Amino acid sequence: MFSFYQSCGKFGLHRASVGFRIQLKVFEHYFPKAYTSCIFSKTAVSPRVYQTSHISMAYFQNIDILYFVSRKTFGTTTLLAKKKKVKKDKAVLPQAEAENDFETAILNDPEFDNLRNEMDILSFLGSQSGRRYDMGVLVLQPWIKWGPNMKHNTTAQRMLDEAVALIATLPGIRIIHKEVVPVRSIDGKVVFGSGTLERLLSLSRSLQGISSVFISIEMLKLMQVEALEEVFGMRVMDRYSVVLSIFRHHARTKEAKLQVALAELPYIKKRIGIQREKERMMMMEREKRLRNTLNAISGNRALIRQNRTNSDIPTVAVVGYTNAGKTSLIHAITGDSRAEGKNYLFATLDVTAHGGRLPCGLEVLFIDTVGFIQDIPTDLIASFKATLEDAVFANVVVHIQDASNPDYKLQGMIVEDTLSSLPLPKDTPIITVANKIDLGTNSSDIDDNRTHMVSSTTGQGLDSLLSDIEDKVLKVTGRKYWRFALSTGSDEIRWLRNATGLVYEEVNPDNPQITEVVAVMTSQEVAAYNRRFKCRN
Numbered sequence: 001m002f003s004f005y006q007s008c009g010k011f012g013l014h015r016a017s018v019g020f021r022i023q024l025k026v027f028e029h030y031f032p033k034a035y036t037s038c039i040f041s042k043t044a045v046s047p048r049v050y051q052t053s054h055i056s057m058a059y060f061q062n063i064d065i066l067y068f069v070s071r072k073t074f075g076t077t078t079l080l081a082k083k084k085k086v087k088k089d090k091a092v093l094p095q096a097e098a099e100n101d102f103e104t105a106i107l108n109d110p111e112f113d114n115l116r117n118e119m120d121i122l123s124f125l126g127s128q129s130g131r132r133y134d135m136g137v138l139v140l141q142p143w144i145k146w147g148p149n150m151k152h153n154t155t156a157q158r159m160l161d162e163a164v165a166l167i168a169t170l171p172g173i174r175i176i177h178k179e180v181v182p183v184r185s186i187d188g189k190v191v192f193g194s195g196t197l198e199r200l201l202s203l204s205r206s207l208q209g210i211s212s213v214f215i216s217i218e219m220l221k222l223m224q225v226e227a228l229e230e231v232f233g234m235r236v237m238d239r240y241s242v243v244l245s246i247f248r249h250h251a252r253t254k255e256a257k258l259q260v261a262l263a264e265l266p267y268i269k270k271r272i273g274i275q276r277e278k279e280r281m282m283m284m285e286r287e288k289r290l291r292n293t294l295n296a297i298s299g300n301r302a303l304i305r306q307n308r309t310n311s312d313i314p315t316v317a318v319v320g321y322t323n324a325g326k327t328s329l330i331h332a333i334t335g336d337s338r339a340e341g342k343n344y345l346f347a348t349l350d351v352t353a354h355g356g357r358l359p360c361g362l363e364v365l366f367i368d369t370v371g372f373i374q375d376i377p378t379d380l381i382a383s384f385k386a387t388l389e390d391a392v393f394a395n396v397v398v399h400i401q402d403a404s405n406p407d408y409k410l411q412g413m414i415v416e417d418t419l420s421s422l423p424l425p426k427d428t429p430i431i432t433v434a435n436k437i438d439l440g441t442n443s444s445d446i447d448d449n450r451t452h453m454v455s456s457t458t459g460q461g462l463d464s465l466l467s468d469i470e471d472k473v474l475k476v477t478g479r480k481y482w483r484f485a486l487s488t489g490s491d492e493i494r495w496l497r498n499a500t501g502l503v504y505e506e507v508n509p510d511n512p513q514i515t516e517v518v519a520v521m522t523s524q525e526v527a528a529y530n531r532r533f534k535c536r537n
């Protein structure tokens with residue numbers, strides 16, 4: 001099974017697509033059942049960074065063959081060369097057919113599917129059956145009125161708004177009624193007081209079309225679910241099941257699907273209780289297989305990361321609360337059409353790398369990551385932590401926040417908490433960004449002395465952000481500016497152009513034999529330059 005990805009760099013789409021289609025015909029001839037997909041994208045970065053980011057992407061998206069076209073390298077040779085490169089990567093990244101089958105078998109296990117469907121009302125939403133569902137939902141946001149468990153950095157209304165945004169992300173959901181319900185604690189057998197429960201029950205009966213209740217707390221206990229389902233006479237969901245379902249729905253790559261499969265196990269385990277021994281054994285076995293497979297993938301990711309490190313391209317990870325604008329910021333900076341912001345929560349579930357340039361001309365990879373959210377169980381977050389490893393290994397982290405969100409401060413704290421639980425090296429610079437300032441800001445909470453105020457939509461503030469990213473990248477990677485006066489058209493200039501970030505290159509107007517060049521170089525690059533050219537002079 002092959003997937004093809006074709007990119008055309010700065011080169012025209014038309015010529016690229018003609019060449020690509022010819023190649024596809026050849027492949028279709030030899031591999032008639034091969035799956036082929038054709039994705040075009042243009043970029044303004046060099047083939048080196050472009051190809052590195054696409055090789056990472058190919059791995060994350062299970063693409064087997066990358067096809068690059070550029071002015072210099074167009075043609076079959078490129079294809080073969082790239083095939084070899086991918087093959088070489090495959091040699092160190094064992095992804096045998098059998099292993100693929102094994103992963104597919106875990107993901108499509110009918111016995112487990114039945115159990116999931118029985119336990120999780122929303123499980124069908126992630127299915128590939130293409131059936132359309134229509135589910136009328138009553139959304140209830142419990143709000144603890146006082147005591148140590150009361151929330152201080154948000155309001156009941158904002159919590160309700162987030163609960164609505166969460167469930168509305170799922171297809172086929174109609175919100176019939178929503179409200180905040182004050183409670184003393186969320187630990188009671190039926191969560192709400194008896195009078196309140198009676199009122200909610202008659203409300204659910206009087207409003208037409210309600211077929212399930214979403215109680216927006218982290219996770220209901222089994223006895224609470226049973227008691228509430230009995231009272232309402234319909235299925236009851238919590239935040240865990242809703243977020244799980246969103247993840248299931250948005251997972252595209254095999255890794256993301258396996259992570260969701262792992263994340264749903266504790267949820268189902270808690271729901272089946274302790275009596276069903278056979279099912280519990282089946283889940284233990286499944287968990288073991290999932291963990292082994294994910295560990296193997298995680299090893300492969302480390303190798304990909306190693307490849308990126310070897311090619312010495314600095315990385316900048318963009319992290320933040322879900323919907324803050326991570327993907328949009330990367331799109332605004334790199335122009336990469338693969339990074340497209342979407343107005344729903346957890347749009348991005350896969351880590352992807354996108355090539356871009358800093359103002360000094362240095363090429364960097366921007367890493368898009370999975371968003372964070374409050375009040376979801378650690379089990380769910382834990383299964384996605386591996387995905388955040390790329391952030392852990394980045395040279396610089398950009399923490400982006402939604403400046404227009406009234407919960408700006410709380411969302412920032414949740415991201416900081418999650419970041420602090422990752423093994424991020426202490427000296428990794430973290431740049432804070434307040435995005436969406438075109439929508440107005442919640443200025444009292446934003447410390448604009450240490451925060452970049454930007455809009456990924458209008459481009460406002462991006463220049464200053466990029467120059468800060470540049471300062472930090474140069475500092476942590478030990479790069480410095482170097483000024484040269486070299487013979488015009490010389491090998492030295494060509495080498496510097498290819499191997500480093502060239503900031504400036506201009507023929508001296510008084511002496512056209514000489515070109516002034518400014519390059520950004522690491523000490524290793526300076527040493528390589530000296531080895532290559534110093535002895536000649």
Ligand SMILES: Nc1nc2c(ncn2[C@@H]2O[C@H](COP(=O)(O)OP(=O)(O)OP(=O)(O)O)[C@@H](O)[C@H]2O)c(=O)[nH]1
Nearest residue numbers: 323324325326327328341342343346347348371456
């Ligand atoms: N007005 C405005 N909207 C923005 C801006 N940046 C992003 N958005 C919108 O906010 C929504 C979310 O953007 P994304 O880039 O998908 O956010 P994300 O952080 O990647 O979200 P997840 O991947 O779901 O965690 C989209 O509808 C964007 O168009 C901005 O600067 N201004």
Ligand SMILES: [Mg+2]
Nearest residue numbers: 326327347348
């Ligand atoms: Mg995103």
